[in-house]
Amino acid sequence: MAVDQGYAAWLKAEELIEEVASPDAARWAAQGRTIRVSSPLATEAGAAAEGARQIAQMGRPFVEDVAIVAGHHADWVGRCIEGVSDDLDYDVAGELLIVIGAEELADNTTALTVLKRQA
Numbered sequence: 118m119a120v121d122q123g124y125a126a127w128l129k130a131e132e133l134i135e136e137v138a139s140p141d142a143a144r145w146a147a148q149g150r151t152i153r154v155s156s157p158l159a160t161e162a163g164a165a166a167e168g169a170r171q172i173a174q175m176g177r178p179f180v181e182d183v184a185i186v187a188g189h190h191a192d193w194v195g196r197c198i199e200g201v202s203d204d205l206d207y208d209v210a211g212e213l214l215i216v217i218g219a220e221e222l223a224d225n226t227t228a229l230t231v232l233k234r235q236a
Contacts, residue, residue: 133161137168174213179232184214186229189221193229200233 158164184200193216200212218230 133158133164135164135168137172177234180235182231182233184229184231185226187226189225190227191219191221194219
């Protein structure tokens with residue numbers, strides 16, 4: 118089986134690494150973390166864009182919370198959803214929430230355990 122030479126060269130190329138610092142790093146130094154992900158991006162511009170996307174999501178510590186939503190949504194576990202409510206003690210409208218647990222309740226609602234970036 119012949120392998121495309123461009124693809125073979127890409128596989129053999131040196132790994133591109135883009136280091137991205139969070140503007141909140143100093144504020145959250147005690148809870149900070151280093152994220153290093155190897156990706157198949159072929160260009161430095163692509164690596165920079167992916168680094169910016171990841172630091173926007175992972176650059177601050179997360180807090181765990183429970184949100185009650187209408188309907189049964191156990192299938193949302195493992196998904197990232199957009200918050201649409203300001204019914205909590207803080208406004209989550211537009212925030213990305215990572216669903217890490219779900220308990221479907223008898224009243225046709227679901228208690229979602231979510232991770233939210235700390236403000």
